[in-house]
Amino acid sequence: MVTLIDTSQEPLIREICDRHQNKPDELLEILHDIQATDGYISDGALKIVADALNISRAEAHGVVSFYHDFRRTAPPQATIKICRAEACQAVGSEELAHYAEATLNTKFGDAAEGADFGLKAVYCLGNCALGPAMMIDETLYGRVTPERFDAVCEDQRTNRRQ
Ligand code: FES
The missing domain is CATH 3.40.30.10 (Glutaredoxin)
Structure with missing residues (x-):
């Protein structure tokens, strides 16, 4: 499956990861920061996070799907x-x-x-x-x-x- 990345969100997500020094053990905090900023966590955002933290997308996806607080689609206006x-x-x-x-x-x-x-x-x-x-x-x-x-x-x- 091809995941399209909204390239406009990449600098912001990379900045959030940088703030957490790209530490894999801060994945949960990074995801919360992304959701607080964008309102949800897109597939593209997840790919960028996995890349920045040097973890697999499956690992990042597993964390997002385990916690029900994370939204995977854009919220209503x-x-x-x-x-x-x-x-x-x-x-x-x-x-x-x-x-x-x-x-x-x-x-x-x-x-x-x-x-x-x-x-x-x-x-x-x-x-x-x-x-x-x-x-x-x-x-x-x-x-x-x-x-x-x-x-x-x-x-x-x-x-x-x-
Ligand atoms: S019951 Fe109190 S506002 Fe509806």
Whole structure:
């Protein structure tokens, strides 16, 4: 299998490896630094790390796949947190959650690579009186109907394009 490397990321990954003096026993820290910077660890990044540390790609891949915290695909551009706790459930958050999955064509916790939005279930955003509640970045939204959900998503997309 041919692994395409995004050459724009190579200097940054090499710099991270250099900061750890290319020590194989610092592989885990290096991978965490890459994920903190890029949001995920691509196949290309893994190849560069293996080369810099003079370890096999299988060894590097083994570490990445053992720890579930590591993402292997680009994260969504934003994550929509929808409250699924009792007070919000009582006013329609489950219906909102199903609507969000259908509209965005994604499941909770399973966003496509580089998608506009990912979905995350949360259990109380401290906005119980104004449920169903959701949050994008640090902005909290209350009384979210499907129409309001669509409007908020569209606003988010528009703001990102500017
Ligand atoms: S239960 Fe949804 S914000 Fe508290």
